[in-house]
Amino acid sequence: MADRAAVPEVIWARPERTGRGPKPAFTRADIAAAAVRIADASGLDGVTMRQVAAELGCGTMSLYNYVPRKEDLYELMIDAIGAEHEMFEPSGDWRADMLRNAEETRAIMYRHTWVPRLMPGVFGFSPNTLRYLEHCLACLEPLDVPAGTKTELIALLNGVVTTYTGNEIATAERTRAMPWSAEEENAVRMAYLGSQIATGAYPRLTASFTEQSGPVDLEAVFRRALERILDAFDPDLR
Amino acid sequence: MADRAAVPEVIWARPERTGRGPKPAFTRADIAAAAVRIADASGLDGVTMRQVAAELGCGTMSLYNYVPRKEDLYELMIDAIGAEHEMFEPSGDWRADMLRNAEETRAIMYRHTWVPRLMPGVFGFSPNTLRYLEHCLACLEPLDVPAGTKTELIALLNGVVTTYTGNEIATAERTRAMPWSAEEENAVRMAYLGSQIATGAYPRLTASFTEQSGPVDLEAVFRRALERILDAFDPDLR
DNA sequence: GCGCACTACGTACGTTGTACGTAACTACGA
DNA sequence: TCGTAGTTACGTACAACGTACGTAGTGCGC
Numbered sequence: 001m002a003d004r005a006a007v008p009e010v011i012w013a014r015p016e017r018t019g020r021g022p023k024p025a026f027t028r029a030d031i032a033a034a035a036v037r038i039a040d041a042s043g044l045d046g047v048t049m050r051q052v053a054a055e056l057g058c059g060t061m062s063l064y065n066y067v068p069r070k071e072d073l074y075e076l077m078i079d080a081i082g083a084e085h086e087m088f089e090p091s092g093d094w095r096a097d098m099l100r101n102a103e104e105t106r107a108i109m110y111r112h113t114w115v116p117r118l119m120p121g122v123f124g125f126s127p128n129t130l131r132y133l134e135h136c137l138a139c140l141e142p143l144d145v146p147a148g149t150k151t152e153l154i155a156l157l158n159g160v161v162t163t164y165t166g167n168e169i170a171t172a173e174r175t176r177a178m179p180w181s182a183e184e185e186n187a188v189r190m191a192y193l194g195s196q197i198a199t200g201a202y203p204r205l206t207a208s209f210t211e212q213s214g215p216v217d218l219e220a221v222f223r224r225a226l227e228r229i230l231d232a233f234d235p236d237l238r
Numbered sequence: 239m240a241d242r243a244a245v246p247e248v249i250w251a252r253p254e255r256t257g258r259g260p261k262p263a264f265t266r267a268d269i270a271a272a273a274v275r276i277a278d279a280s281g282l283d284g285v286t287m288r289q290v291a292a293e294l295g296c297g298t299m300s301l302y303n304y305v306p307r308k309e310d311l312y313e314l315m316i317d318a319i320g321a322e323h324e325m326f327e328p329s330g331d332w333r334a335d336m337l338r339n340a341e342e343t344r345a346i347m348y349r350h351t352w353v354p355r356l357m358p359g360v361f362g363f364s365p366n367t368l369r370y371l372e373h374c375l376a377c378l379e380p381l382d383v384p385a386g387t388k389t390e391l392i393a394l395l396n397g398v399v400t401t402y403t404g405n406e407i408a409t410a411e412r413t414r415a416m417p418w419s420a421e422e423e424n425a426v427r428m429a430y431l432g433s434q435i436a437t438g439a440y441p442r443l444t445a446s447f448t449e450q451s452g453p454v455d456l457e458a459v460f461r462r463a464l465e466r467i468l469d470a471f472d473p474d475l476r
Numbered sequence: 477g478c479g480c481a482c483t484a485c486g487t488a489c490g491t492t493g494t495a496c497g498t499a500a501c502t503a504c505g506a
Numbered sequence: 507t508c509g510t511a512g513t514t515a516c517g518t519a520c521a522a523c524g525t526a527c528g529t530a531g532t533g534c535g536c
Contacts, residue, residue, distance in 0.1 A: 013430035021513025022501045049493065059516035061494080070493065117358070120404060123412065125431065130440055137442035147446040156398070156463055163397040166358060174361065192251035193363065202368055204375035208385040225394055232466035259482025260532045287524065297485035299525080308524065 010124040011072040012079075024066070026056060031066055032080035035073055036112065043173075044114035047073070075124050081112050082128030087135045090142075095230050097139035098153075102161050102226050109165045113173065116166025144235060153233045160229060164222050248362040249310040250317075262304070264294060269304055270318035273311055274350065281411075282352035285311070313362050319350050320366025325373045328380075333468050335377035336391075340399050340464055347403045351411065354404025382473060391471045398467060402460050 017024055034055040039047050049070060053060040067073045086104060090097050109115045133154065140150045197206045231237050255262055272293040277285050287308060291298040305311045324342060328335050347353045371392065378388045435444045469475050 010427055010430050013426060013433075018513070020503055020511075022515080024514070048491080050491090053516095061496095061517075062515050064494075065514055120355070120401075120408060123409070124427075125434075127434070130434060130443060134440045134443045137446065141442075147449050151446060152459060152462065156466075159398065159401040160394070163358075163401055170358060171361070188251060189248055189362075192248050195251075196363075196365070196368060202372040204379075205368060205372045208375065208389060211385050221390060224390065228394075228470035229466070232470045256482065258480075258532095258534055260484080262483070286522080288522085291485095299486075299527095300484050302525075303483055 009068065011067070011075055012124055012126055025058060025062075026066065028066060028076055029080070030056065031063070031073070032076040035077050036080050039077065039114045040112060044117055047077075047114075049073075071121070074118050075122055075126060078115070078118055078122045079126035079128045081108055081115060082126060082132055084108050084111075085128070085132050085135070087131065090139045092142055094140050094143045095234070098136070098157060098230065099226060101136060101139065102157055105158070105161045106165045106222070109162075109169065113169045116162050116169060119162050119166075143233070145233065149233065153229075156229055157226065160225055164218075164225065168218055247306065249305070249313055250362055250364055252306075263296065263300075264304065266304060266314055267318070268294065269301070269311070270314040273315050274318050277315065277352045278350060282355055285315075285352075287311075309359070312356050313360055313364060316353070316356055316360045317364035317366045319346055319353060320364060320370055322346050322349075323366070323370050323373070325369065328377045330380055332378050332381045333472070336374070336395060336468065337464060339374060339377065340395055343396070343399045344403045344460070347400075347407065351407045354400050354407060357400050357404075381471070383471065387471065391467075394467055395464065398463055402456075402463060406456055 016028055031052065035047050035052050038051055038055055042051075049063055050060045052073070053063050056063075063073075067076065085101075085108065088097075088100070136154045137150060140153070143150065143153075145153075193209070196202065197209070254266055269290065273285050273290050276289050276293055280289075287301055288298045290311070291301050294301075301311075305314065323339075323346065326335075326338070374392045375388060378391070381388065381391075431447070434440065435447065
């Protein structure tokens with residue numbers, strides 16, 4: 001029996017096929033694509049080993065020949081959507097390029113709303129992740145700061161993109177999944193917040209709430225956050 | 239029978255006790271404390287309805303009298319650790335105060351390593367969350383920007399603290415939970431990264447890796463990220 | 477003092493990840 | 507050329523999870 005048990009292993013380090021025995025029926029890409037298809041259609045919770053196997057048309061346990069743990073399936077999924085990133089030719093304007101990268105990541109997340117929920121748990125540097133990092137570094141070539149600072153900029157931007165977009169998606173999905181209407185939910189929330197505000201314990205918070213009129217433009221907030229971070233790394237603004 | 243079914247409800251809007259029938263055996267605080275105790279000791283995955291009930295010394299299903307869904311239990315937990323935040327008197331130096339707030343949040347997360355994993359899923363503005371936001375706004379009183387901008391600063395800071403600290407914790411826990419040693423894991427990872435680098439497909443990434451010598455000072459990276467964000471909101475630096 | 481709204485909790489169901497055993501298959505060493 | 511070792515494939519089975527449901531007991535408001 002194959003030792004599929006505990007072995008210090010990044011799935012990307014394990015060769016895709018081994019040569020001996022029957023030909024594998026699927027590639028990793030097949031499996032990743034099936035999982036992505038399910039996640040897009042039914043959400044991340046729809047991605048079960050049984051469902052993925054059914055989508056592929058094979059027995060549940062056969063999957064474990066390709067993916068030692070479910071966690072590794074997630075890794076495959078993240079790598080798969082990483083291929084959607086357009087690795088454009090750097091323009092020479094590092095700010096514009098990084099904005100474009102961020103905006104594209106955001107778009108990918110809106111296309112695959114399960115990505116933000118998966119990101120924090122993914123650690124193996126998948127091929128497409130490495131390609132993306134390399135691409136970002138290429139975009140940052142004109143920026144005259146140490147390499148370590150560039151890495152920090154990339155990490156900070158990616159983190160903000162994930163956090164902001166993930167929050168928006170989670171809020172949207174929350175209202176969608178509920179058996180009651182969004183208005184109803186909002187009414188209950190507002191009633192609660194109103195009752196809290198009425199206690200007078202949160203004067204500044206109350207002022208902040210009442211001051212702002214109309215709905216928040218999430219995209220604008222997102223853009224401002226990005227710009228601010230770019231400002232903070234821009235030597236020309238110091 | 240009580241209708242514990244789908245109702246648009248924030249748990250904080252539901253009154254803690256109703257007056258009729260037998261006195262409840264526990265308060266929400268009891269339950270939250272029990273869940274926090276378990277999470278601290280056995281991780282977030284140890285927090286099951288059965289475990290929490292056992293910790294309280296009651297039947298599993300009795301919990302559902304207090305907490306309609308497990309998700310609401312999480313909400314209770316987040317609120318409970320929110321009480322650990324020290325709401326100090328603002329010093330008048332908003333940068334120093336916000337740094338202190340961030341550093342304290344980070345410390346709380348290191349004390350309760352499950353917090354970052356829970357944060358993205360928590361939406362109900364719990365009492366302690368409101369108190370914390372109010373406190374942040376008090377610290378930002380000397381900052382001369384619109385109220386909306388202050389809110390954005392708070393959100394950005396909190397997001398970065400959660401992301402950075404959460405990543406660190408996840409990495410640490412990952413190596414701890416593994417049946418193999420951290421050195422072994424690291425060796426495998428490095429061997430893999432080395433093999434990728436050897437392909438020559440990632441020249442800039444390779445340079446960045448080899449350029450940096452010695453381990454990364456995570457706390458310093460964290461501090462720099464905070465300072466940069468504060469810079470970006472500081473009118474005196476524009 | 478009656479009844480209703482609540483608490484308490486055992487049982488049970490559906491679903492999950494995955495350990496394990498078995499059977500079939502093929503590339504390699506002899 | 508032929509075993510045989512290392513695979514793939516997959517059915518069965520198990521422990522653990524969230525929680526629906528039913529029943530029994532309790533005490534406040536009318």
